[in-house]
Amino acid sequence: VNLQDAANRLGVHYQTAYRWVREGALVAAKVSSVYEVEDSEVERFLQLRLVPAAPPDRIQVRNWETHQQNLVEFLVRGNELEARLLVDRLAEGKVSSIDICERLLGPALRSVGQLWHDGALSIGGEHRATSIVERVIGRLTTHPRGRPRGTAIVATLTGEAHGMPAAMAALVLRDDRWRVHHLGSDLPIIEIVKMVHEVDANIVVVSITYASDDQVEQLRGLLPPSAHLLIGAPGKSLTELVLLARKYSLSALSE
Numbered sequence: 001v002n003l004q005d006a007a008n009r010l011g012v013h014y015q016t017a018y019r020w021v022r023e024g025a026l027v028a029a030k031v032s033s034v035y036e037v038e039d040s041e042v043e044r045f046l047q048l049r050l051v052p053a054a055p056p057d058r059i060q061v062r063n064w065e066t067h068q069q070n071l072v073e074f075l076v077r078g079n080e081l082e083a084r085l086l087v088d089r090l091a092e093g094k095v096s097s098i099d100i101c102e103r104l105l106g107p108a109l110r111s112v113g114q115l116w117h118d119g120a121l122s123i124g125g126e127h128r129a130t131s132i133v134e135r136v137i138g139r140l141t142t143h144p145r146g147r148p149r150g151t152a153i154v155a156t157l158t159g160e161a162h163g164m165p166a167a168m169a170a171l172v173l174r175d176d177r178w179r180v181h182h183l184g185s186d187l188p189i190i191e192i193v194k195m196v197h198e199v200d201a202n203i204v205v206v207s208i209t210y211a212s213d214d215q216v217e218q219l220r221g222l223l224p225p226s227a228h229l230l231i232g233a234p235g236k237s238l239t240e241l242v243l244l245a246r247k248y249s250l251s252a253l254s255e
Ligand code: B12
Pocket: 101, 102, 105, 106, 107, 109, 110, 112, 113, 114, 117, 127, 130, 134, 159, 160, 161, 162, 163, 164, 165, 166, 168, 169, 205, 206, 207, 208, 209, 210, 211, 230, 231, 232, 233, 234, 235, 236, 237, 238, 240, 241, 244
């Protein structure tokens, strides 16, 4: 049968069946530009879908405060292994990167900053904590399959050493299937502009904590019309970033 008939028999939309074929879950053969699915394959798939799926091993976090407190303690003591284990466990439990960043890492960083501000933590201790978080974010990076939404550049501007928000932005955009070029911190605008042309970027994400707004306007003026500038600032959410970015994805723009 053709894929449309197979989809009807499976009780799903054509697009869903097509996705299963692309993912290799449903076996189909391409016969002169249409997909053909064997009857037996439709039967097999139907059976498979009738078997109740194992309960998802997702973690539902009910109490983020406890995790935050634990993490802060690990960070302040420089206990990298424990910090890593805590975050790995959440990631394995399919807690989203956005939640890990916004409900755990962000608040923990702010607590660390507060401790340093209050004189309860040395500069060395604060830097050690921050570096651990940087490496933890690095471990979270996933490479989801599927067609990329487009190409993104993520960076902070000259004078901006607060690189963590940009690292988080890079992480969640990768999760959302963007091809991400994360340039790190302290980038002169001219280098960002060069890179935009080099990789033909659709979006440029600049995360600001401390740097000035004039640089942003300069950068905006130098970007080609095809590259959209998205500016992050403390308190802005990563969900907002992902939704904004999608407006400029290749498929959204060609609609
Ligand atoms: C860690 C830290 C540092 C580290 C940074 C290391 C690193 N690799 O990032 C170091 C030690 C380098 C540092 C240096 C300094 N810091 Co500092 N630092 C912090 C600290 C403790 C945490 C910052 C952080 O990562 N927060 C967590 C982030 C992830 O949360 P967020 O900002 O809300 O970010 C969200 C959004 O940005 C969003 N996002 C990201 N990208 C995008 C894009 C889009 C489009 C959207 C929609 C959203 C989005 O994602 C994040 C998700 O939650 C804060 C304390 C605090 N209260 O935050 C001080 C803090 C930011 N620092 C501060 C200061 C003053 C400094 C120094 C000047 C200190 C000094 N006297 O030397 C220097 C400046 C260095 C420089 N030139 O940039 C001040 C800033 C005050 C201000 N606004 O002017 C703070 C608030 C501390 C304070 N209370 O005084 N710092």
